[in-house]
Amino acid sequence: MVKLGALKTLTKMDEVEQVKSKVDLVDLISEYLPLKKAGRNLKAACPFHLETSPSFMVSPDLQIWRCFGCGKGGDAYTFLEEKEGMTFPEALEYLAKRVGVTIKRKISQGDDSKAKLYQINELAARFYNYLLVKHKVGEEAREYLKRRKISEKSIEKFEIGYAPKAWETLLKFLSKKYQLSDISNSGLLVAKEKGGFYDRFRGRLMFPIKSAGGEIVGFSGRVLKDESSEPKYINTPETKIFSKGRILYGLHLARASIKHENEAILVEGEFDAIASHQAGVENAVATKGTALTENQVTILSRLCDNLSICFDTDLAGDAAARRGIELADSAGLNIKVIQLEKAKDPADLISQSPNLWQKAVSKAIPVFDFLISSALRRNDQLTAQGKKQIAGELLPILGKITDEVVKAHYLSKLANQLEVGEEVLRREMEKKQDWKDQNLGVKFEDSSEVKKGIMGSSKQDRLEEYFLALLFQGKDFKIENNLLPPLADIQNPSLKNLYKMSIIPPGTVAKKNKGFSKLTDEEIEIYKRLSLVDLSEIVDTEDGWLKEVKKISQSIKKESLKGKLELLTNQIKKAEEGKKEKELDVLKKRFRDLSLELANI
Numbered sequence: 001m002v003k004l005g006a007l008k009t010l011t012k013m014d015e016v017e018q019v020k021s022k023v024d025l026v027d028l029i030s031e032y033l034p035l036k037k038a039g040r041n042l043k044a045a046c047p048f049h050l051e052t053s054p055s056f057m058v059s060p061d062l063q064i065w066r067c068f069g070c071g072k073g074g075d076a077y078t079f080l081e082e083k084e085g086m087t088f089p090e091a092l093e094y095l096a097k098r099v100g101v102t103i104k105r106k107i108s109q110g111d112d113s114k115a116k117l118y119q120i121n122e123l124a125a126r127f128y129n130y131l132l133v134k135h136k137v138g139e140e141a142r143e144y145l146k147r148r149k150i151s152e153k154s155i156e157k158f159e160i161g162y163a164p165k166a167w168e169t170l171l172k173f174l175s176k177k178y179q180l181s182d183i184s185n186s187g188l189l190v191a192k193e194k195g196g197f198y199d200r201f202r203g204r205l206m207f208p209i210k211s212a213g214g215e216i217v218g219f220s221g222r223v224l225k226d227e228s229s230e231p232k233y234i235n236t237p238e239t240k241i242f243s244k245g246r247i248l249y250g251l252h253l254a255r256a257s258i259k260h261e262n263e264a265i266l267v268e269g270e271f272d273a274i275a276s277h278q279a280g281v282e283n284a285v286a287t288k289g290t291a292l293t294e295n296q297v298t299i300l301s302r303l304c305d306n307l308s309i310c311f312d313t314d315l316a317g318d319a320a321a322r323r324g325i326e327l328a329d330s331a332g333l334n335i336k337v338i339q340l341e342k343a344k345d346p347a348d349l350i351s352q353s354p355n356l357w358q359k360a361v362s363k364a365i366p367v368f369d370f371l372i373s374s375a376l377r378r379n380d381q382l383t384a385q386g387k388k389q390i391a392g393e394l395l396p397i398l399g400k401i402t403d404e405v406v407k408a409h410y411l412s413k414l415a416n417q418l419e420v421g422e423e424v425l426r427r428e429m430e431k432k433q434d435w436k437d438q439n440l441g442v443k444f445e446d447s448s449e450v451k452k453g454i455m456g457s458s459k460q461d462r463l464e465e466y467f468l469a470l471l472f473q474g475k476d477f478k479i480e481n482n483l484l485p486p487l488a489d490i491q492n493p494s495l496k497n498l499y500k501m502s503i504i505p506p507g508t509v510a511k512k513n514k515g516f517s518k519l520t521d522e523e524i525e526i527y528k529r530l531s532l533v534d535l536s537e538i539v540d541t542e543d544g545w546l547k548e549v550k551k552i553s554q555s556i557k558k559e560s561l562k563g564k565l566e567l568l569t570n571q572i573k574k575a576e577e578g579k580k581e582k583e584l585d586v587l588k589k590r591f592r593d594l595s596l597e598l599a600n601i
C-alpha cells in the first residue's frame with residue numbers, strides 16, 4: 001500500500017554508481033564506528049562532531065548517511081571524503097578496489113568528466129600565468145601587482161595569472177585540445193544566447209582555487225581597476241568540482257603550517273591570504289567573502305584546535321557570520337578575533353609593514369570577549385532599553401557555547417557589565433533555548449519524545465514530516481487507505497507532493513519510480529532526510545507502527561479541521577459585521593458540521 005521506489009535507478013549506472021551499488025555502506029561505516037539498530041536504520045554517535053546522544057543515522061535501504069546534529073551527510077564516497085580526507089577520485093579508487101571493480105579508464109588520466117575538468121583548469125591556469133609573467137598583454141597586471149607589493153615569488157607560489165580583455169583568448173587556446181562542451185563544463189566559458197561561447201574571465205587577475213589535494217577546481221578573477229563598472233570579483237560558477245562553500249583559498253599551501261602552529265588564520269580575500277603568506281604568516285586561508293560554512297569548519301577542525309578570524313564583516317551583527325562562529329565553536333575550535341586598527345584589511349596593513357600584521361595576529365582576542373565588547377560599544381548599557389538590546393544580541397550566541405565552563409564565564413562577565421543578576425540572564429537564555437530545542441526536534445501531543453531529523457518550522461509541518469517519516473520507513477507494512485488522512489489535509493506543498501508519490505491512489509496502479517522523476521531535488525532531499533529519522537521501536541513491529549500511523553493520521557486530520565474552523569470563525573465574524581444573513585446561515589451550518597466531525601475523531 002505504501003510504496004516508494006529506489007532512488008538509485010534515477011541516475012545512470014556509470015562506474016561511480018556501479019562501484020557504489022556494490023559497496024555495503026553499513027559494512028564500510030562499521031569499520032569506523034559501532035552502529036546500533038534503530039528501526040529500519042542504524043545509528044551511532046557522530047564521528048564529525050561531539051555529541052552525547054547519537055544523531056548519526058545510516059540507511060541500509062537507501063545506502064545514505066546523515067548526522068542530524070551537524071548536518072553532514074551523503075553516500076559512501078562522501079563518508080570517505082569526510083572521514084579520511086580523501087578526494088573523490090581517491091575514494092572511488094579505494095572503493096573500486098574494495099569491491100573488485102576495475103576502473104577502466106584511470107581517473108587521473110582518463111576522460112572521466114571530473115578528471116577532465118581538473119585538466120582543463122590546470123591548463124587554463126598555466127596559460128593565464130604565462131600571459132601574466134611573460135607576455136606583453138600582462139604588463140598592466142604586472143604593474144598592478146607591483147603596486148600592491150605582491151612579490152614574484154608569491155605570483156609563482158599562488159600561480160596567479162591574467163585573463164586578457166578579449167572575448168575568445170582562452171576559448172581559442174583550449175579548443176585546440178578540448179571540446180567546447182567540456183571547456184564549458186569547467187565554467188570558464190559563458191554560453192551566448194544565440195549559440196556559441198565566450199571567455200567568462202576578461203581583463204582580470206586570475207587566482208586559481210585549489211582543493212585541499214592541490215587540484216585546481218576553479219578560479220576567482222579580480223578587475224585591475226577598482227572604479228570599473230564590472231563586479232570586483234567573479235568566480236567560477238558551481239561546477240561538478242567547484243562549490244564555493246567547500247573552498248578555503250590557499251589551504252593546499254597553508255595546511256602544513258596550520259598543523260604545525262595548531263592554528264588557522266581566516267581572512268576574507270585572496271589578496272589578504274597571499275599578503276599574509278608573504279609576511280611570513282603562512283597558516284592563513286581565505287573564505288572568499290562568504291561566512292564560515294560547516295564544510296570549512298570540518299576541514300579546519302581536522303587540522304587544528306585554534307582559529308583566528310580577521311573579517312571586515314560585522315561579526316556580531318551579521319547572522320551568517322554568527323552562525324559560522326557557532327559552527328566553529330561546536331566543532332571544538334577556540335575562536336579568536338584579529339582586530340586591525342589602522343588598516344581596512346590585512347593586505348592593506350601588510351603593505352604598511354609585515355610586522356604590523358604579525359603583531360595583530362598575536363594580539364587576537366577570544367571571540368566572545370570581542371562580541372561582548374562590540375555590543376557594549378554600540379549600545380547604552382546604562383539604560384533598560386540598552387541592556388535589553390545587548391542581552392538580546394548576546395544571549396542567543398552565548399547560549400550556544402558548547403563548553404559549560406566557558407558559557408558560565410561569559411554569562412557572569414555579561415551580568416557584571418549590565419549590572420543585572422546572572423540568574424536573570426540565565427532565565428532569559430533558557431527561554432530562547434526552549435524555542436531552539438523545539439525547532440530541532442518535534443514534541444508530539446501525547447508523547448514527550450523528540451525526534452531528530454524532524455525540522456519543520458511550524459507544528460503542522462513537523463507533524464506532517466513525522467507522518468511521512470512513518471510512511472517511508474514502514475513501507476513493508478500494510479495499512480488501509482481510508483485510515484490515512486486525505487491529501488488535502490497535508491498543508492506543506494513539498495510534503496503533499498511526497499505524500500502523493502508514496503501512496504497508491506485507489507483504482508490506479510503506481511508505476512515504479514514514475515513519481516520520483518516528478519519530484520524536485522529539494523523534495524528528494526526531504527525524502528532522504530525523513531527516511532533517516534530515528535524511529536527505533538516504533539517501526540520494529542507492524543502493530544506498533546500501525547498504532548502510531550493511526551494516531552498521527554488523526555492528529556493531522558484534527559489539525560486540518562482546526563485550521564478550517566479558524567477560517568470559518570473569521571468568515572462568520574465578517575458575515576455578521578456585514579449582516580449577510582443567508583451567508584451566515586451556511587457558514588454556521590458548516591461550522592457545526594466540522595465541529596461535530598472534530599469531536600468524533
Ligand SMILES: [Zn+2]
Nearest residue numbers: 046049067070
Ligand atoms: Zn555530526
